[in-house]
Amino acid sequence: MENFSFYRPTRIIFGRGSEEKVGKEVKKYGKKILLHYGGGSIKRTGLYDKVIKSIKSENIEVVELGGVKPNPRLSLVREGIGICRKENIDFILVVGGGSAIDSAKAIAAGAKYDGDVWDCYTGEKAEIKSALPLGVVLTIPAAGSEVSPDSVITDEDGWYKRPAGGEPLISKFSILNPELTFTLSAKQTVIGVSDILAHVYERYFTQVKNVELTDRLAEATMKTVINNTRLVLKDLKDYNARAEIMWAGSIAHNDLLATGRTGDWASHMIEHELSGIYDIPHGEGLAVVFPAWMKYVYKDNVSKFAQFAQRVWDVDTGLDDLEGTALEGISRVETFYREIGLPVSLGEIGIGEDRFEEMAAKCVEDGAIGQFRKLEKDDIIEIYRLAK
Amino acid sequence: MENFSFYRPTRIIFGRGSEEKVGKEVKKYGKKILLHYGGGSIKRTGLYDKVIKSIKSENIEVVELGGVKPNPRLSLVREGIGICRKENIDFILVVGGGSAIDSAKAIAAGAKYDGDVWDCYTGEKAEIKSALPLGVVLTIPAAGSEVSPDSVITDEDGWYKRPAGGEPLISKFSILNPELTFTLSAKQTVIGVSDILAHVYERYFTQVKNVELTDRLAEATMKTVINNTRLVLKDLKDYNARAEIMWAGSIAHNDLLATGRTGDWASHMIEHELSGIYDIPHGEGLAVVFPAWMKYVYKDNVSKFAQFAQRVWDVDTGLDDLEGTALEGISRVETFYREIGLPVSLGEIGIGEDRFEEMAAKCVEDGAIGQFRKLEKDDIIEIYRLAK
Numbered sequence: 001m002e003n004f005s006f007y008r009p010t011r012i013i014f015g016r017g018s019e020e021k022v023g024k025e026v027k028k029y030g031k032k033i034l035l036h037y038g039g040g041s042i043k044r045t046g047l048y049d050k051v052i053k054s055i056k057s058e059n060i061e062v063v064e065l066g067g068v069k070p071n072p073r074l075s076l077v078r079e080g081i082g083i084c085r086k087e088n089i090d091f092i093l094v095v096g097g098g099s100a101i102d103s104a105k106a107i108a109a110g111a112k113y114d115g116d117v118w119d120c121y122t123g124e125k126a127e128i129k130s131a132l133p134l135g136v137v138l139t140i141p142a143a144g145s146e147v148s149p150d151s152v153i154t155d156e157d158g159w160y161k162r163p164a165g166g167e168p169l170i171s172k173f174s175i176l177n178p179e180l181t182f183t184l185s186a187k188q189t190v191i192g193v194s195d196i197l198a199h200v201y202e203r204y205f206t207q208v209k210n211v212e213l214t215d216r217l218a219e220a221t222m223k224t225v226i227n228n229t230r231l232v233l234k235d236l237k238d239y240n241a242r243a244e245i246m247w248a249g250s251i252a253h254n255d256l257l258a259t260g261r262t263g264d265w266a267s268h269m270i271e272h273e274l275s276g277i278y279d280i281p282h283g284e285g286l287a288v289v290f291p292a293w294m295k296y297v298y299k300d301n302v303s304k305f306a307q308f309a310q311r312v313w314d315v316d317t318g319l320d321d322l323e324g325t326a327l328e329g330i331s332r333v334e335t336f337y338r339e340i341g342l343p344v345s346l347g348e349i350g351i352g353e354d355r356f357e358e359m360a361a362k363c364v365e366d367g368a369i370g371q372f373r374k375l376e377k378d379d380i381i382e383i384y385r386l387a388k
Numbered sequence: 389m390e391n392f393s394f395y396r397p398t399r400i401i402f403g404r405g406s407e408e409k410v411g412k413e414v415k416k417y418g419k420k421i422l423l424h425y426g427g428g429s430i431k432r433t434g435l436y437d438k439v440i441k442s443i444k445s446e447n448i449e450v451v452e453l454g455g456v457k458p459n460p461r462l463s464l465v466r467e468g469i470g471i472c473r474k475e476n477i478d479f480i481l482v483v484g485g486g487s488a489i490d491s492a493k494a495i496a497a498g499a500k501y502d503g504d505v506w507d508c509y510t511g512e513k514a515e516i517k518s519a520l521p522l523g524v525v526l527t528i529p530a531a532g533s534e535v536s537p538d539s540v541i542t543d544e545d546g547w548y549k550r551p552a553g554g555e556p557l558i559s560k561f562s563i564l565n566p567e568l569t570f571t572l573s574a575k576q577t578v579i580g581v582s583d584i585l586a587h588v589y590e591r592y593f594t595q596v597k598n599v600e601l602t603d604r605l606a607e608a609t610m611k612t613v614i615n616n617t618r619l620v621l622k623d624l625k626d627y628n629a630r631a632e633i634m635w636a637g638s639i640a641h642n643d644l645l646a647t648g649r650t651g652d653w654a655s656h657m658i659e660h661e662l663s664g665i666y667d668i669p670h671g672e673g674l675a676v677v678f679p680a681w682m683k684y685v686y687k688d689n690v691s692k693f694a695q696f697a698q699r700v701w702d703v704d705t706g707l708d709d710l711e712g713t714a715l716e717g718i719s720r721v722e723t724f725y726r727e728i729g730l731p732v733s734l735g736e737i738g739i740g741e742d743r744f745e746e747m748a749a750k751c752v753e754d755g756a757i758g759q760f761r762k763l764e765k766d767d768i769i770e771i772y773r774l775a776k
Binding site for chain 2: 008223
């Protein structure tokens with residue numbers, strides 16, 4: 001087990017009706033807030049009205065900025081930063097999923113940074129040392145951004161999708177009401193599930209030895225997500241299944257499952273090039289990239305992949321055939337994704353091989369990626385090919 | 389799943405050499421601190437010197453109060469409160485295990501409370517609204533107090549052992565170096581393990597349905613503790629096994645495993661009367677009480693106990709005999725405790741039945757206890773009898 005530090009001070013407020021507490025929570029931090037959100041769905045569902053009512057009842061002033069798109073854009077972030085400065089905003093409340101939260105985090109950092117916020121997203125140019133405090137009302141369990149210090153933003157100028165992070169970006173509170181996810185379609189739900197599972201895979205597949213507790217916690221999380229995805233697809237308003245997935249989405253990405261180990265994260269970067277260029281949902285891209293990555297790297301630690309197959313997917317091939325067990329596990333990932341309606345090849349989402357070179361080159365602009373196996377440009381092209 | 393809120397803002401600093409960071413962490417909060425600890429072991433091992441060196445290098449003033457005993461006493465807490473007031477202490481650093489931490493929490497609360505600190509421990513008399521900030525260097529993985537808002541103190545006047553809790557008592561940081569536990573004897577180690585497992589049992593055995601994620605996370609934690617206890621007993625300096633147990637000890641009690649469910653806690657209260665009166669180690673008392681409690685209540689939810697048997701203890705009796713499976717699971721708890729050198733009966737620790745009535749009566753002074761099954765005085769006497 002490796003040394004680690006773990007600090008996740010977000011207050012989770014979970015359950016039916018929890019969004020009604022938002023005003024009281026915001027009041028602890030702000031008097032004039034930026035309310036940040038995506039499209040019109042929160043207005044259609046009535047969530048917007050509930051949030052506004054709760055906030056206004058605490059006499060908090062609200063400035064609004066909607067319009068966050070999936071793969072959130074730098075241009076809107078810059079607009080938000082401008083508003084925060086002009087209006088003397090002291091808190092940002094996000095109502096939405098990972099895109100809205102990531103956008104809010106970028107605004108929170110930018111509002112406290114003298115230069116251009118994109119500096120924080122391009123390698124080591126600027127560390128995020130402070131940010132406006134922010135809080136979340138979550139509507140899509142997927143990105144885990146409600147508990148993470150991370151933000152991913154896309155610069156439309158060149159379609160670079162890049163991450164930044166820092167403790168000041170950790171949400172002060174996150175309100176998670178599974179009922180708010182009842183309106184997610186089957187498609188939206190499984191795209192989120194793909195993202196959640198990917199967050200566990202990235203941490204689970206490590207070359208670090210002696211990590212039994214976090215291995216088992218990760219396996220527990222994956223099994224729960226798999227079981228409850230099947231349940232929720234039978235009934236999109238199954239509260240308990242929605243609740244399991246929602247809480248698992250936070251556990252998958254609050255870094256508990258990373259304690260004492262080194263995660264990989266190559267697949268996320270390989271996917272970022274896909275969704276950065278083709279503007280596909282991140283979860284779809286991950287469903288396509290991950291099985292290909294697994295096939296490409298499993299030989300570097302067959303026993304880990306065999307353990308994954310056995311404990312998560314109940315593969316019982318026999319210990320005299322660890323490689324067969326490992327491969328059967330990877331096969332079951334694909335089978336499960338197909339079963340729940342996710343694409344498992346680039347062809348299914350209309351992506352050809354004409355830009356493999358370009359994407360792979362962008363992927364390694366800052367050097368080789370991944371920790372389970374270091375991947376160079378040619379490796380990444382091969383993974384895109386395996387995902388065709 | 390039930391509604392919940394979850395807030396655990398302790399910064400965990402885990403791994404080899406992590407105690408060297410204590411000065412820098414303390415510096416964030418205090419200039420003149422109370423250093424609180426137990427007996428002389430931290431001086432014998434050299435830990436005391438390391439901590440003092442790290443603190444002095446940050447020019448922090450130190451006032452010391454050692455002498456915390458297992459089942460920490462109210463009298464020492466009162467002495468500590470006096471020191472904090474007289475010396476204008478602004479931070480408490482604890483070096484030790486659960487007893488020292490619980491004692492420090494009581495001092496931290498008492499220093500900011502106008503009345504007698506025992507008010508906070510006797511039912512609803514006083515809520516803990518503020519406390520001096522505190523930090524921990526952990527030497528015994530067991531109580532989980534390094535991540536919990538709870539404290540248990542014993543009033544020597546009548547030997548009442550009572551709990552109190554509140555967010556202000558949550559440690560700002562907890563430094564966990566598994567090497568610091570190398571000097572724990574096999575006996576001390578398994579007493580801690582009993583406490584850790586008990587913290588999981590208390591949360592695991594619930595009548596709340598649809599708690600798959602937390603069930604599985606709890607099972608992951610228990611399996612890891614069981615496996616690594618066997619390893620550490622073969623080699624008390626097995627770093628990885630010590631690390632698994634240490635981190636599991638915090639996970640077992642940071643309330644993640646309680647999210648969305650109602651814990652039981654009757655066994656802890658039944659044990660508190662034992663260790664309150666007979667001054668036995670809490671972990672020994674729990675090893676005796678828990679199997680008895682399980683035998684007494686399992687019929688109230690046979691499938692939960694069967695799941696425990698199957699998933700944690702690998703019992704494979706067959707699903708046509710859930711009761712047999714459940715009972716075999718309970719039997720394996722006892723067998724495991726015997727294997728690792730824990731007592732499983734009151735007789736083994738020299739406790740007769742002459743005070744069963746008195747202890748049971750004290751246990752229900754504030755009403756029936758437990759949530760899995762509500763227990764009255766006669767139930768508790770029966771559990772003490774089953775533990776004979």
